[in-house]
Amino acid sequence: MVFLRSLLLFHSFTYQWNAIDAAPDDGQTRLASEAPGDWQKYVRSPSNRIVYPARIVANYTQGNVTNPRGLLTGKGSTLFTRTPRTTSAPDLPPTVVVDFGQNIAGYLSISFGGSYNSTPGRPGIRLAFSETLEYLGNVSDFSRGYNSSDRHIQGDAITPGSDQIAVAAKPYTWTDDHGCQYGSQVCADGLHGFRYVKVYLDALETDAPYTTSYGEVSIESMSLNFTPYLGTPDTFTGWFESSDDQLNQWWFDGVYTTDLCTDTFGVNDTDPRNSASPSIVGKLVLHDGAKRDRDPYVGDLAVSSRTSYLSHNVPQASRNVLADLADHQRSDGWIPPASINGYTLPLVDYPLWWVVCSYDLFMYAGDTAYIRQYYPNIIKVLDTFYESITDPRTQLLSKGFGVSGGYGDYAFIGRTGPVTYYNALYVLALQNAATIAKFLSKEGDATRWAVRAQTVSAAINTYNFDSGVGAFYDGTCGDSYCNSHAQDGNSLSIVAGVANSSRAHSVLSYLSKANARPYGNAFYDNDVVGGGYSQRVYAFISYFEIEARFIMGLADSALEEIRRLYGWMSTHDPGITQWEGIGPNGQPYEADYTSMAHGWATGIVPVLTNYVLGVIPSGPGFSVYTIKPVPGDVEWAKGVVPTPKGPITVNWQQNRVLGLFYLTATAPTGSQGTICVPVSNLSVAVYLDSKPIPNNIHKRDGEVGSGGYVSVSIEDSLTHTISVGYKLGP
Ligand SMILES: *[C@@H]1O[C@H](CO)[C@@H](O)[C@H](O)[C@H]1NC(C)=O
Ligand SMILES: *[C@@H]1O[C@H](CO)[C@@H](O)[C@H](O)[C@H]1NC(C)=O
Numbered sequence: 093m094v095f096l097r098s099l100l101l102f103h104s105f106t107y108q109w110n111a112i113d114a115a116p117d118d119g120q121t122r123l124a125s126e127a128p129g130d131w132q133k134y135v136r137s138p139s140n141r142i143v144y145p146a147r148i149v150a151n152y153t154q155g156n157v158t159n160p161r162g163l164l165t166g167k168g169s170t171l172f173t174r175t176p177r178t179t180s181a182p183d184l185p186p187t188v189v190v191d192f193g194q195n196i197a198g199y200l201s202i203s204f205g206g207s208y209n210s211t212p213g214r215p216g217i218r219l220a221f222s223e224t225l226e227y228l229g230n231v232s233d234f235s236r237g238y239n240s241s242d243r244h245i246q247g248d249a250i251t252p253g254s255d256q257i258a259v260a261a262k263p264y265t266w267t268d269d270h271g272c273q274y275g276s277q278v279c280a281d282g283l284h285g286f287r288y289v290k291v292y293l294d295a296l297e298t299d300a301p302y303t304t305s306y307g308e309v310s311i312e313s314m315s316l317n318f319t320p321y322l323g324t325p326d327t328f329t330g331w332f333e334s335s336d337d338q339l340n341q342w343w344f345d346g347v348y349t350t351d352l353c354t355d356t357f358g359v360n361d362t363d364p365r366n367s368a369s370p371s372i373v374g375k376l377v378l379h380d381g382a383k384r385d386r387d388p389y390v391g392d393l394a395v396s397s398r399t400s401y402l403s404h405n406v407p408q409a410s411r412n413v414l415a416d417l418a419d420h421q422r423s424d425g426w427i428p429p430a431s432i433n434g435y436t437l438p439l440v441d442y443p444l445w446w447v448v449c450s451y452d453l454f455m456y457a458g459d460t461a462y463i464r465q466y467y468p469n470i471i472k473v474l475d476t477f478y479e480s481i482t483d484p485r486t487q488l489l490s491k492g493f494g495v496s497g498g499y500g501d502y503a504f505i506g507r508t509g510p511v512t513y514y515n516a517l518y519v520l521a522l523q524n525a526a527t528i529a530k531f532l533s534k535e536g537d538a539t540r541w542a543v544r545a546q547t548v549s550a551a552i553n554t555y556n557f558d559s560g561v562g563a564f565y566d567g568t569c570g571d572s573y574c575n576s577h578a579q580d581g582n583s584l585s586i587v588a589g590v591a592n593s594s595r596a597h598s599v600l601s602y603l604s605k606a607n608a609r610p611y612g613n614a615f616y617d618n619d620v621v622g623g624g625y626s627q628r629v630y631a632f633i634s635y636f637e638i639e640a641r642f643i644m645g646l647a648d649s650a651l652e653e654i655r656r657l658y659g660w661m662s663t664h665d666p667g668i669t670q671w672e673g674i675g676p677n678g679q680p681y682e683a684d685y686t687s688m689a690h691g692w693a694t695g696i697v698p699v700l701t702n703y704v705l706g707v708i709p710s711g712p713g714f715s716v717y718t719i720k721p722v723p724g725d726v727e728w729a730k731g732v733v734p735t736p737k738g739p740i741t742v743n744w745q746q747n748r749v750l751g752l753f754y755l756t757a758t759a760p761t762g763s764q765g766t767i768c769v770p771v772s773n774l775s776v777a778v779y780l781d782s783k784p785i786p787n788n789i790h791k792r793d794g795e796v797g798s799g800g801y802v803s804v805s806i807e808d809s810l811t812h813t814i815s816v817g818y819k820l821g822p
């Protein structure tokens with residue numbers, strides 16, 4: 093009886109599955125998600141490079157403004173009037189706050205209907221931009237021109253943080269070009285990354301006699317010339333969709349965030365701190381943030397490049413950055429993290445990310461010419477620079493050895509000694525380099541790096557594990573390990589395979605217990621290494637923890653962490669875009685200075701494509717690939733992964749309770765795939781294209797409790813269906 097019921101379920105499930113691919117006129121009920129082109133509704137890009145305001149933030153309007161809604165397109169004109177007060181009543185500058193509806197980047201234009209002034213000088217308009225309402229003030233939340241030590245930046249100092257306009261008498265269109273209207277007076281910053289802009293009639297005293305705070309100004313309309321990558325639906329070469337509407341939206345939000353950071357490197361719209369090298373100016377790059385920094389940092393690319401490869405397939409943005417940094421390799425092998433400060437910012441972890449990013453460019457985009465050209469740089473960074481900061485006693489990288497003492501990392505953490513993060517990342521880079529070497533038939537290098545990876549891995553396990561809490565220590569405080577455990581090293585120890593299965597489970601349960609916050613998992617369990625660290629969440633580093641959870645088959649805890657982290661960012665101003673860092677109480681971690689659209693926070697994109705859809709490359713350009721979904725509570729997923737030879741298409745559906753799983757996949761000619769489908773511990777039969785798979789090609793691995801996986805090899809470009817169900821016969 094039980095057997096018969098199972099058999100029927102298997103058939104009805106198959107039937108429903110088949111209906112997905114059937115023509116609409118066959119009378120079958122299609123799944124709701126199967127409307128053609130359904131994923132397009134999640135795309136966040138503006139439809140066009142000219143973007144108009146979405147609404148006026150009504151409660152911010154003040155002073156004498158006639159028809160504030162005139163700043164929206166087609167709503168007439170807006171008149172700002174300000175007359176010198178004769179009484180002691182407050183003299184409020186006429187002000188309107190415009191909301192573009194979501195974070196954007198580019199050059200603002202204002203169509204003025206003209207202006208009038210009864211006194212000499214033109215009426216001044218000042219603009220203050222902000223990504224959030226919380227940090228919207230009389231000056232921008234960040235401005236390139238603003239020169240103040242408390243903003244961590246010394247800009248080119250042409251503005252005091254707002255953009256100034258001397259409004260002409262006759263109608264004309266003003267564009268926010270970088271520079272000054274009169275010598276060094278009446279200046280504007282140029283490009284901004286923002287959601288809100290405050291427009292107010294006012295003038296700087298230092299802009300006299302060209303502008304005054306009084307007069308009348310008429311504005312007809314406003315718009316933005318959107319300069320980043322315009323990721324409209326027709327530009328997507330890869331996409332992801334599943335039964336979980338929120339995951340889908342966050343995937344596309346991540347793509348949009350990385351799109352905002354994908355732009356041409358300009359002299360006057362990027363980080364002003366000596367970053368505009370002639371070798372990078374004019375090239376398409378992946379900046380770290382849309383509003384601030386605006387310099388391509390290679391650690392950020394570890395995430396944002398994957399997002400880019402998996403969505404719009406513009407590998408040249410990543411290649412331009414990686415090649416330029418390699419071209420600036422120092423004679424001791426060190427590779428700069430970015431062009432800032434003339435390629436001298438001393439970071440100890442980013443040269444390792446350069447190796448990992450080079451591997452990704454090879455694996456995702458198949459850029460063989462790049463990897464051949466820069467292979468000597470890989471040898472030099474691994475064999476010269478990192479050897480020079482290795483402690484010969486332990487074989488671990490040790491901060492303090494060689495030049496590394498004063499070096500920082502992605503968060504400028506004051507760490508010392510055999511830091512787990514640096515060493516686990518070193519293992520990952522060595523493994524990646526060994527794989528590259530194998531594909532280039534450099535057997536000696538491959539063996540040397542693989543052996544070193546094992547040596548370092550063993551040393552991390554020998555010296556750095558704190559069996560008291562069941563996680564790796566961070567680094568040393570004086571002669572002994574600090575009583576502190578960081579998310580970065582612990583997560584990467586799993587991603588790089590340093591932690592064996594029991595240690596990996598122990599590490600992840602420790603992070604769940606000690607680091608979970610309502611807005612994600614903190615990057616430290618306590619504040620021993622730095623004040624406030626236990627309350628700070630980086631989506632950047634959280635990506636590696638989430639990845640570790642999927643690698644260990646812990647889909648439920650991975651999805652739980654995703655929902656806390658991405659749920660928080662998506663429901664807090666500015667919404668949609670993913671943040672550089674989150675601080676105490678879920679606030680932007682560096683207040684107004686925080687970038688609220690940071691490509692390194694978009695790990696949701698690779699993690700869903702690599703582990704929920706399940707597609708991961710292990711040969712150049714996906715010539716070797718694995719499809720291994722880790723579904724958790726997701727009922728179905730489908731999507732496309734772009735490869736240089738054509739798309740890999742995957743579509744799967746599961747019934748978790750009954751242990752049923754169906755997957756169809758198609759890959760380009762000439763690729764070698766391994767498809768792994770999860771099996772339950774119930775009575776199992778696996779079919780490849782409706783034929784039972786003979787027992788001798790079953791390969792079970794993974795966790796016993798979850799039943800493991802059955803894998804099959806695919807070497808053609810046909811569409812294959814693999815189904816897991818109950819036994820059809822005795
Ligand atoms: C103004 O309205 C926005 C919503 O549009 C709200 O978030 C904000 O708190 C309000 N501010 C004031 C000062 O009322
Ligand atoms: C506001 O400006 C308009 C147009 O310039 C003017 O007619 C009106 O008197 C002003 N109102 C106040 C309260 O100053």
Ligand SMILES: *[C@@H]1O[C@H](CO)[C@@H](O)[C@H](O)[C@H]1NC(C)=O
Nearest residue numbers: 183184185228229230231294
């Ligand atoms: C902005 O300027 C107005 C008057 O010019 C002033 O009252 C207000 O306090 C300023 N706001 C901020 C946030 O500095």
Ligand SMILES: *[C@@H]1O[C@H](CO)[C@@H](O)[C@H](O)[C@H]1NC(C)=O
Nearest residue numbers: 239240241246247248249250
């Ligand atoms: C910027 O400010 C710093 C002090 O914070 C000062 O030393 C420097 O000269 C200023 N730069 C310009 C261009 O004004």
Ligand SMILES: *[C@@H]1O[C@H](CO)[C@@H](O)[C@H](O)[C@H]1NC(C)=O
Nearest residue numbers: 250270271272358359360361
């Ligand atoms: C950058 O700005 C400076 C100062 O405003 C200007 O002289 C220069 O021409 C600009 N360069 C470019 C490439 O726009």
Ligand SMILES: *[C@@H]1O[C@H](CO)[C@@H](O)[C@H](O)[C@H]1NC(C)=O
Nearest residue numbers: 553554591592593594595596
């Ligand atoms: C993992 O490594 C630890 C320490 O070497 C060892 O005690 C444990 O048995 C290992 N676990 C597995 C599953 O191999």
Ligand SMILES: *[C@@H]1O[C@H](CO)[C@@H](O)[C@H](O)[C@H]1NC(C)=O
Nearest residue numbers: 772773774775796797798799
């Ligand atoms: C299958 O595994 C689940 C949980 O992993 C367990 O609760 C259940 O008892 C197992 N069933 C059988 C038939 O082994």
